[in-house]
Amino acid sequence: MKFNYVFGPVMSGRLGRSLGLDLLGDRICSMDCVYCEVGATRELTLERRPYVPAEDILHELEEWKKEGHAPPDMITLGGLGEPCLNTEMEYVISGCRDLFPDVPVAVLTNSTLMLDPEVRRELALADIVLPSLDSLVPEEFHALNRPCPGVGPEEVAQGLLEFKKMFDGRIFLEILLAEGVNDSDANLGRLEAFCKRLQPDRVDVVTLSRPGTVKKAKAVDKETLERWRKALHAGDAPVQERQLARGATLSEAHVEDMIRASLARRPQTVKQLGQALGISEEQAEKAVTRLVQNDEAVSRDESGTPFYHSCRHEIEE
Numbered sequence: 001m002k003f004n005y006v007f008g009p010v011m012s013g014r015l016g017r018s019l020g021l022d023l024l025g026d027r028i029c030s031m032d033c034v035y036c037e038v039g040a041t042r043e044l045t046l047e048r049r050p051y052v053p054a055e056d057i058l059h060e061l062e063e064w065k066k067e068g069h070a071p072p073d074m075i076t077l078g079g080l081g082e083p084c085l086n087t088e089m090e091y092v093i094s095g096c097r098d099l100f101p102d103v104p105v106a107v108l109t110n111s112t113l114m115l116d117p118e119v120r121r122e123l124a125l126a127d128i129v130l131p132s133l134d135s136l137v138p139e140e141f142h143a144l145n146r147p148c149p150g151v152g153p154e155e156v157a158q159g160l161l162e163f164k165k166m167f168d169g170r171i172f173l174e175i176l177l178a179e180g181v182n183d184s185d186a187n188l189g190r191l192e193a194f195c196k197r198l199q200p201d202r203v204d205v206v207t208l209s210r211p212g213t214v215k216k217a218k219a220v221d222k223e224t225l226e227r228w229r230k231a232l233h234a235g236d237a238p239v240q241e242r243q244l245a246r247g248a249t250l251s252e253a254h255v256e257d258m259i260r261a262s263l264a265r266r267p268q269t270v271k272q273l274g275q276a277l278g279i280s281e282e283q284a285e286k287a288v289t290r291l292v293q294n295d296e297a298v299s300r301d302e303s304g305t306p307f308y309h310s311c312r313h314e315i316e317e
């Protein structure tokens with residue numbers, strides 16, 4: 001079966017073998033981050049709607065389960081945009097629990113809707129919430145995250161603090177640094193003070209590892225990353241080296257479908273595709289070569305290692 005809303009599993013340093021659910025079905029987000037791995041935001045909005053009905057997403061999840069894959073370590077709501085924009089998020093979470101009672105549910109969020117008590121109530125149904133907050137300096141926040149008008153870092157921080165008061169699960173805060181944009185000492189000082197108040201279960205400081213929407217967005221150097229991680233008591237988000245269970249032999253068409261869906265979400269190298277999807281690098285290489293030949297994917301050579309991305313991605317200069 002061809003999946004539109006279920007993708008992966010992908011290997012995540014924090015979540016293990018994580019099966020993704022896309023709650024938007026398109027590039028719909030309340031931000032248009034310069035580093036976004038899934039391309040430019042097509043619809044920039046704060047309006048909550050049932051962009052994809054829970055029923056459609058859960059039907060695909062049920063079909064995926066029927067295919068007999070090993071259960072994932074985590075089901076992660078995210079995908080092509082901000083999952084909290086979907087008003088059916090709570091039904092998706094409860095449906096995941098019905099289908100996979102032993103698998104925890106995580107939500108990736110840019111935190112922009114956290115001031116809404118209804119969003120906080122729905123998010124609190126998850127086991128792990130991974131909010132991002134890259135800068136508490138307004139100019140940096142706007143330059144990096146390019147949010148909907150009216151959204152500022154103070155509101156996002158306030159929403160997160162409110163959420164923390166009512167959430168029993170774990171919060172993994174993520175901060176992404178881009179060189180010359182939000183790696184200032186002013187931002188580090190404000191985030192240090194904020195983390196003391198929020199007390200997240202984990203902080204991850206990361207930088208760009210793949211091409212973003214805007215080509216000139218650059219990663220910070222190792223020293224900067226280390227300095228920030230130390231100051232914020234952050235983990236280093238290691239990629240788990242766990243051997244993935246290799247399922248039954250997959251047909252070439254099935255491997256191609258999985259890679260097509262995975263590349264639509266983020267650019268990856270052949271090695272990353274192999275690890276994430278539990279297939280050999282040889283299988284990944286063959287499939288990605290066919291996608292490139294069919295003009296469904298393109299490769300970009302970043303520091304000697306080709307990254308492949310879907311032709312749906314548009315890279316700004």
Ligand code: SF4
Pocket residue numbers: 029030031032033035036037038041080081082110
């Ligand atoms: S990185 Fe996340 S918050 Fe930013 S534009 Fe992409 S999907 Fe939206």
